[in-house]
Amino acid sequence: MAASALPLFFEHVEQALEHAPHEVRRLFHGRGQQWPGLEQLTCDWLQGQLEVTLFKAVDDAFLNELVAGLVRLSQSALWQQQQGQSIFIQHRYADGAPTKVIVGEINDRPIVQEHGLSFQLDLGRNQNMGIFLDMRFGRQWVQQHAQHKNVLNLFAYTCGFSVAAMAGGADQVVNVDMSRGSLAKGRVNHQLNEHNLNQVKFLGHDIFKSWGKIRKSGPYELIIIDPPSFQKGSFALTKDYQKILRRLPDLLADGGQVLACVNSPMVSSDFLLDAMREHAPDVVFSHRLDNPPEFADIDNEAALKALVFNYQAPSPE
Structure with a gap:
């Protein structure tokens, strides 16, 4: 990355911060490859805190200029106006x-x-x-489509989709993630939103060893699949995603929907479309959700892919 490009970074951050709503928001997304010399740099507004993230090591000149610019930002009228409290670099x-x-x-x-x-x-x-900020339209879509539905949230992490589903009037959400620590944080998120936890299940299991438990709470009118690209010893996207897709017909209610997500720049939406046609042909592609504008990418297929599918149960012969 290039220290000479940092004035452009600060220009965009200040402009976005000035118009930031009263909620979390990405202010600068260098990873969208739109700004040469800033490709491995992002900046997020966390309602009073500014997190700047470096995804690659930089030289001293870049780091010193970045720090100096952040200090200057903290001394600005804009920072005071937005009630800024802290700035840190990850x-x-x-x-x-x-x-x-x-x-x-x-x-x-x-x-x-x-x-x-x-x-x-x-x-x-x-x-x-x-919370993954690029998925905010996905959470919003779930909230808008969850009413009176039994929802399955696979790779639930801290249960952001589950919180959105309950806020949208879901009858039940089943969260599955092998990290019990993440599910515990998800429970806190539900409590913050005053949800009835009797309607929310937290299954701290390996998905691939728990299909019986998962099926027991079905069938589901909405299934969300948002896996990591790679998790050592448990999930490799290009190898394991198909194992989930072939289970969908056994889990879905007739007319059910699937939100299937891929967030790897190495994998296009065709990977998911082709795999669904092969392993769950009755789960038919409907449309792809837009990504938030602050996550604009010069290559749409390198960005987050969140695809909606509809299930039509085959007629009995």
Whole structure:
């Protein structure tokens, strides 16, 4: 990356911050490859806290100029107007993704809002903060399509989709994730939104070893599949996604919907479309959700792919 490109970074950050709504929002998305010299840099507004993330090591000139610019931002009228509290840089490329505080002190467990819903973040300790900001249109879609539905949320993480589904009037949501720690955070997110936990299940299991338990709570009118691209020892996208798709007809109610997601720049939407046609031909593609405009990418197929499918049960012979 190039220190000479940083004035453009600060110009975009200040412009986005000035118009930021009262909720979490990405301010700058260098990974969309639109700004040469800034490809491995992002900036997120966390309602009073600014997180800048470096995805690749940079030279001292770049880092020093970045830090100096962030300090200047903290001294601006705009920062005071937006009630800024802290600025920190996460070095995502390094072991443990260490975080360096530039201004103020981190509130490492803030409660933030998105589309009227509350979520607790976990900052400064993990690669991911607890919510994926590029999926906000996906969560909004789920909220709009969950009423009176039995919902299955696979690879639930901290249950963002589940929170959206309950807010949208779902009858039940079943969350499945092998990380019990993530599901515990999901339980907190539901409590923050005053949801009835009797309607929410948390299954801390390996999905591929738990189809019996998952099927027991079905059939489902809405299934969400949002796996990691790779999780050592448990999931490899191009090898394991098909194993999920072939289970869908046994899990879905007639007329049910699937939101299937892929978030790897190495895999296009054709991968998912072709795999669904092969392994679940009665689950038919409907449309792809737009990504939030702040996540614009010069290659739409390198960005998040969130695809909606409809299931029509085959007629009995």
